[in-house]
Amino acid sequence: MTGITIKLAAELEEGVGELCEICLEKPAARVCELCGRRVCEEHWREGRCEACEIALCQVCRSRLSVGYCAACGRLVCEDCSVEVGAARLCRECAAGFKPGGPRTSRRGGPASSRS
Ligand SMILES: [Zn+2]
Ligand SMILES: [Zn+2]
Ligand SMILES: [Zn+2]
Ligand SMILES: [Zn+2]
Numbered sequence: 529m530t531g532i533t534i535k536l537a538a539e540l541e542e543g544v545g546e547l548c549e550i551c552l553e554k555p556a557a558r559v560c561e562l563c564g565r566r567v568c569e570e571h572w573r574e575g576r577c578e579a580c581e582i583a584l585c586q587v588c589r590s591r592l593s594v595g596y597c598a599a600c601g602r603l604v605c606e607d608c609s610v611e612v613g614a615a616r617l618c619r620e621c622a623a624g625f626k627p628g629g630p631r632t633s634r635r636g637g638p639a640s641s642r643s
Contacts, residue, residue, distance in 0.1 A: 550578055562592055587618055597621050 546556045548568035556566030560577035573581040585593045585605035593603035598612075599621035610622045 587620070 546566060548554045548556045548571055549565040550567050550571040554568035554570060557569045558572045558577070559566050560580055562576050562580040565577045565579060567577040571578040576584070580592060583593055583603065585591045585608050586602040587604055587608035591605035591607060594606050595604060595609065595616045596602065597604050597609065597618035598615035599617055602618055604616065604618045609616050609618050611617075612622065
């Protein structure tokens with residue numbers, strides 16, 4: 529009796545092992561290249577799963593984000609962001625970011641002395 533039960537359980541496990549890891553309802557049809565999740569067609573977004581799509585860098589839309597830009601709040605990946613002190617800024621915000629803030633150091637001012 530018990531032997532049969534164990535065998536059935538093992539077979540069942542094999543079958544349900546291929547369920548979409550997002551909805552856990554539909555059979556998985558794809559494997560996400562980014563996270564390795566198995567997902568159904570419904571949760572598949574051109575080359576990646578829906579979970580990765582949500583976590584994608586909002587600048588390049590091709591890599592997984594590593595955090596938010598402290599200035600504009602967009603999700604950014606390693607490549608599209610720079611760390612400024614303890615904060616992370618997207619490249620666009622970093623370009624307009626003035627280090628030092630209101631405290632302006634008078635070192636190397638704009639064309640102050642040119643003789
Ligand atoms: Zn699904
Ligand atoms: Zn994924
Ligand atoms: Zn990016
Ligand atoms: Zn930004």
